[in-house]
Amino acid sequence: EVQLVESGGGLIQPGGSLRLSCAASGFTVSSNYLSWVRQAPGKGLEWVSVIYSGGTTYYADSVRGRFTISKDNSKNTLYLQMNTLRAEDTAVYYCAREEMVRGVYAFDIWGQGTLVTVSS
């Protein structure tokens, strides 16, 4: 079965760091584009970052310089290292696959989400 499973969320103080993980199964992270998308409580979806199959990365302005996306092809896992966290980073964080083989260029597989709460 093709799926993504996030982990690593929790309660963290402002200024702290947290690393999210997203384990893939049924496909390989090495040959796919993968993104992180977040959703603050009661708000809409916000794209955070993407990593291409070759390792190129891009970020939203709101997180550039604080967050780092990476992947471990041997573990088939995607990561998001979040530093200098702020209250406005509080959200459910989803990992999502962008389907390229079929030429979809959209998020066709999503994880269940992991909640990050930044609060003192």
Added chain:
Amino acid sequence: DIQMTQSPSTLSASVGDRVTITCRASQSISSWLAWYQQKAGKAPKLLIYKASTLESGVPSRFSGSGSGTEFTLTISSLQPDDFATYYCQQYNTYSRTFGQGTKVEIK
């Protein structure tokens, strides 16, 4: 950065109604637009990609159209399972952006 603006923000409709949601991009995105449906507490679900291609398994009452900067999602006959929030999303090499969402409510 490319901005995406959806309208309306909220839509009240009845079962069987034809529903149309509009999404405008701040600059041309060709046909690199997708539509998603999200229900409370769940991850979004892909409905349409490349502006008008129906994702596998999605009912044919959903359709998408448009190119450049103006796009629409149409539900031809609203069903009880369709009451949800809908998002458009653009794709380009350097970023992706979602619209602010349209909540479809029961009238």
